[in-house]
Amino acid sequence: MIQGRILHLCGWDQKFVLSFRDLIHAHFADGRHKFIIYGSVDQAALPQSMDTVVYGSLLKNIFALSTAMQHAEKIILHGLFSSHLLYVLALQPWLLKKCHWVIWGGDLYVHQAEVKDLRWKKNEFFRRLVIQRLGYLLTYIPGDVALARQWYGATGQYQECLMYTSNIFKELVIPPKTGSVVNILVGNSADPTNNHLEVFEKLAAFKSENIMIYCPLSYGGVDGGYAKQTAEKGTAMFGDRFVALTNFMPFTKYLEFLGQIDIAIFAHKRQQGMGNTITLLGLGKKVYMRSDITPWPLFSSLGLVVFDVEKIDISSLSQNMTGRNKTIISGYFSETKLIEQFSKIFR
Numbered sequence: 001m002i003q004g005r006i007l008h009l010c011g012w013d014q015k016f017v018l019s020f021r022d023l024i025h026a027h028f029a030d031g032r033h034k035f036i037i038y039g040s041v042d043q044a045a046l047p048q049s050m051d052t053v054v055y056g057s058l059l060k061n062i063f064a065l066s067t068a069m070q071h072a073e074k075i076i077l078h079g080l081f082s083s084h085l086l087y088v089l090a091l092q093p094w095l096l097k098k099c100h101w102v103i104w105g106g107d108l109y110v111h112q113a114e115v116k117d118l119r120w121k122k123n124e125f126f127r128r129l130v131i132q133r134l135g136y137l138l139t140y141i142p143g144d145v146a147l148a149r150q151w152y153g154a155t156g157q158y159q160e161c162l163m164y165t166s167n168i169f170k171e172l173v174i175p176p177k178t179g180s181v182v183n184i185l186v187g188n189s190a191d192p193t194n195n196h197l198e199v200f201e202k203l204a205a206f207k208s209e210n211i212m213i214y215c216p217l218s219y220g221g222v223d224g225g226y227a228k229q230t231a232e233k234g235t236a237m238f239g240d241r242f243v244a245l246t247n248f249m250p251f252t253k254y255l256e257f258l259g260q261i262d263i264a265i266f267a268h269k270r271q272q273g274m275g276n277t278i279t280l281l282g283l284g285k286k287v288y289m290r291s292d293i294t295p296w297p298l299f300s301s302l303g304l305v306v307f308d309v310e311k312i313d314i315s316s317l318s319q320n321m322t323g324r325n326k327t328i329i330s331g332y333f334s335e336t337k338l339i340e341q342f343s344k345i346f347r
Contacts, residue, residue, distance in 0.1 A: 007035075009076065075098055105274075108148060168333055193270070261283075
């Protein structure tokens with residue numbers, strides 16, 4: 001049995017869970033925090049810790065889960081993707097006021113799923129029961145809170161929070177660029193929501209220019225079919241000016257790669273890939289995104305210069321715009337700010 005005053009419920013995602021737990025160990029090692037990590041956990045990638053228990057299945061551990069939630073003073077829901085977790089919460093509504101929902105994005109935008117079958121309708125019923133009664137909504141994107149209120153009737157208190165270290169800007173010394181080639185990044189993963197083919201069509205107008213197009217396809221996606229199709233289409237359209245990145249890069253190597261990018265184009269129709277976007281803006285890169293998604297008004301309110309994906313060109317950013325974005329990103333998306341925000345949430 002694991003009990004803690006602050007209980008973290010985390011679906012397994014190596015990119016976020018480990019770094020978050022490390023953050024808690026480094027800055028909030030007061031014995032109050034306990035973690036339940038569930039799903040298909042890679043045990044070899046998860047260092048053991050006395051404050052952590054792993055459940056391969058929430059359903060098989062429903063009694064222990066319920067008991068831990070009953071004893072907790074605060075429950076931090078790291079995403080709301082598990083239908084079993086939704087059912088447990090819906091059947092124990094007295095727990096919801098002490099729940100803090102860390103809004104990942106996909107757990108909110110499932111409301112707009114393309115396939116709305118019987119299973120989706122059932123989960124949406126329970127999702128509404130839960131979300132409208134949650135005590136707190138954690139994100140740094142006010143537009144996502146507004147959508148939670150609009151779609152699910154959420155009444156919880158908005159608590160501004162950068163959420164994870166992936167959203168923290170990391171200073172990087174970029175070697176001086178050699179040559180005149182314009183390096184263009186398209187998307188951040190192999191998820192179809194990147195709308196790669198749409199971007200390729202827009203970039204076709206520049207195929208005779210001195211460009212190189214890079215497309216990360218080693219992460220995300222249900223299977224390899226979409227990634228293979230995207231790589232084949234990119235090669236067919238741009239030949240040796242297209243590179244499909246199909247091998248996983250360690251984080252430091254990926255940061256170095258982003259440092260060599262000149263232009264990044266993200267055509268997601270919802271909030272997604274924010275860690276990449278924040279890093280690129282902080283490195284002084286030119287970023288394109290849709291103007292009708294929730295990050296756009298956030299960036300505008302901060303004074304950041306971003307560009308509409310409907311109006312792509314390959315001109316470079318001015319030094320003034322580059323410096324402005326770097327200053328804003330390093331000041332707002334900082335580890336100090338993240339720790340201050342969690343200090344308020346945990347007190």
